[in-house]
Amino acid sequence: MYNIAIIGGGAAGSAVFGELLQATAVGTVHWVTGGQATGRGIAYATDNEQHLLNVRASGMGLFAEHEEQFLQHAMRHRAGVSGADFLPRGLFGDFIEAQIQGRMEEARIRGRHFQVHEPSAERIQALPDGSLVVQLASGHRIQAHSVVLALGALSPRPLRAVTQRALASGRYVVDPWRPPELENAPRRYVVIGTGLTAVDTLLSAASRWPHAELVAVSRHGQLPFRHPVEPLAPCPHQARLNARLLACHGPLAMLRQFRRAMHEAPTSDWRSLLDGMRPINARLWQSMTLEQRRQFLHRLRWLWEAGRHRMAPGSADAIQRLIDNKRLQVHAARVLKVDGEDNLQVHVRHRATQVHSTLPADVVVQATGLDTTVGYTRHPLLSQLIEDGLVRADPLQLGLAALPNGALINAQGRAMGRLYAIGSLLRGSQWECTAMPEIRVAAKALAGALQSGQSQDTVNPPHLAGDASPA
Ligand SMILES: Cc1cc2nc3c(=O)[nH]c(=O)nc-3n(C[C@H](O)[C@H](O)[C@H](O)COP(=O)(O)OP(=O)(O)OC[C@H]3O[C@@H](n4cnc5c(N)ncnc54)[C@H](O)[C@@H]3O)c2cc1C
Structure with missing residues (x-):
């Protein structure tokens, strides 16, 4: 047998x-x-x-x-x-x-x-x-x-930007699912990443340390989009969109078709169109050449991840409350270096202005997604x-x-x-x-x-x- x-x-x-x-x-x-x-x-x-x-x-x-x-x-x-x-x-x-x-x-x-x-x-x-x-x-x-x-x-492996000194400090957390045992509540808690893992990490930190200032940083500073409270109706033009997507060459052409579909069906929710692609996602990926896949990862991955892997409405509300209450700041910036010993410094370059700045942190958690x-x-x-x-x-x-x-x-x-x-x-x-x-x-x-x-x-x-x- x-x-x-x-x-x-x-x-x-x-x-x-x-x-x-x-x-x-x-x-x-x-x-x-x-x-x-x-x-x-x-x-x-x-x-x-x-x-x-x-x-x-x-x-x-x-x-x-x-x-x-x-x-x-x-x-x-x-x-x-x-x-x-x-x-x-x-x-x-x-x-x-x-x-x-x-x-x-x-x-x-x-x-x-x-x-x-x-x-x-x-x-x-x-x-x-x-x-x-x-x-x-x-x-x-x-x-x-x-x-x-x-x-x-x-x-997860530590990002290349993290120095040995920061790693040895015990204040840089490589695995977001193993938070450190801290003697004192942190004043400033920085999370690298803004995806679903970062959202969980921020929500846990917010309830555990109600006075900590929270900062999340990622290249585009894009948190996951939210799910609607009620399920969405399928878009009547979905089959046409899927057929057009399957005939596309490469991710940028696919994005153009997606935008066209949104234009043609202005009353449909984009999330419904994206969900309706689920049965063909693997075929779309497999239809791409290696160069096209690379292009997708480089240019569109951040947007795809935020749109495809959305937050539950309850999580989205809790995150929005933290932002409104000025407890959470979200930066679109590239992390250049994480260094320090007793306190860490996260050196970043802001996306919109290209200006360099340093975010001080008692703890830095790496939540950059699946490795x-x-x-x-x-x-x-x-x-x-x-x-x-x-x-x-x-x-x-x-x-x-x-x-x-x-x-x-x-x-x-x-x-x-x-x-x-x-x-x-x-x-x-x-x-x-x-x-x-x-x-x-x-x-x-x-x-x-x-x-x-x-x-x-x-x-x-x-x-x-x-x-x-x-x-
Ligand atoms: C935080 C988080 C939230 C998520 N939420 C959702 C959600 O809401 N809905 C959803 O659909 N998906 C969600 N996902 C996606 C999730 O990846 C899958 O749903 C699912 O948990 C993946 O299961 P897995 O078995 O592939 O991996 P894992 O759950 O990681 O399991 C792999 C297992 O293999 C074991 N293993 C590794 N090496 C060996 C070895 N050599 N010998 C024996 N065992 C080994 C590991 O110890 C582990 O137990 C979420 C993922 C994460 C990280």
Whole structure:
């Protein structure tokens, strides 16, 4: 029988594991969780009720064929919940745990073979017959025909602008999810980044230190846009826009088409148009050459991120109150240097004026978003896989090089159809692949491919124009 190992105990690993527990045509399913609480990862481990989901309750199912289950779970556990609500993320973590427990119980009753391993995976070796051996930190070895990497984003690395002195001071926080234990409340708390992680970091700091002055700085100073309170109706011209976008060459042409659609449908909300692109986002990304992707990252990424990954209305209101009460300042500026010892100084160049200034800070938190630069990672398993040539980095350092179906490409430029990824490691091949709506669809497709044995085909991937990496 065909054994499969899934590495990573976050939401993506849970979704693939849950799907495979229901599959009939596979042998033993091994789930290597790394000892973390099931399904939570960073996103859903929080118990702060201010940390809200940025997807409505009706859209947060774990399994593609049961999108409604999170809403049902939330209604059972909280009064007055509706599908339009943005609920606390911890509640979604509880839901994942309950779903996985339920699927494991059903699988036991049906006699399906599976094993959950808590130690993390340290190495993967390919055997001459093509199968893979996963070695765990405990020394235990798992032999599998296919392995799925569901490792989430990498641990953040300090920005190049941060001096060793600032790092050694203990006042520069590289991982926003591990805030420092401070003896005294900070007077000035600076966050580098203005995305959703920065928003959570600011909201946590605001409630923990009610007198701290908060500053957020990023190149464009663009906070995420807000979700409307009620869901938006689909735009009647969406199909026409999507067809035009698919016929475009490159991101700037796509932006022009988007603006044209807004002009043609002035009563439609741009957020509805952007949401209506969700089913074609991966195809749009895959249609771009390497140079066009680079252009997108350089010129449009900030706008895309702020529009696509929006704030729940409750978070947006709380941030706006902080700004109105003059507790939070947001700067559009480039961080040139972070230095200091007892107090830190953040040297910046303001975008609009090009003027240099220094922001003093008791604490600086780096919240610059997902790190997918696998080429520089110290993640033991990923480093080993790259070193041994079983995988290679995406040419733009957006995770690992992969086919659109998640099959990883090795150093020779071939997808052996044994090693797969899901989630943020696939940013280079899918772009939007980190939120639940994309993850559950990918998990379903992957489980289907693994079941049908389709995964064993060796494929030569089509090369991106301009990809200079070895083929
Ligand atoms: C703060 C935050 C808020 C978010 N909010 C939302 C939201 O509201 N809605 C939404 O749809 N999406 C949201 N997201 C997106 C989020 O990325 C996904 O929904 C989901 O959590 C990703 O799960 P994952 O399994 O890919 O990664 P993770 O949750 O990071 O899980 C990866 C797991 O793999 C484990 N691991 C790593 N290496 C090994 C190893 N060698 N061996 C074993 N285990 C290993 C890690 O310890 C970790 O537990 C949010 C993300 C963040 C960071």
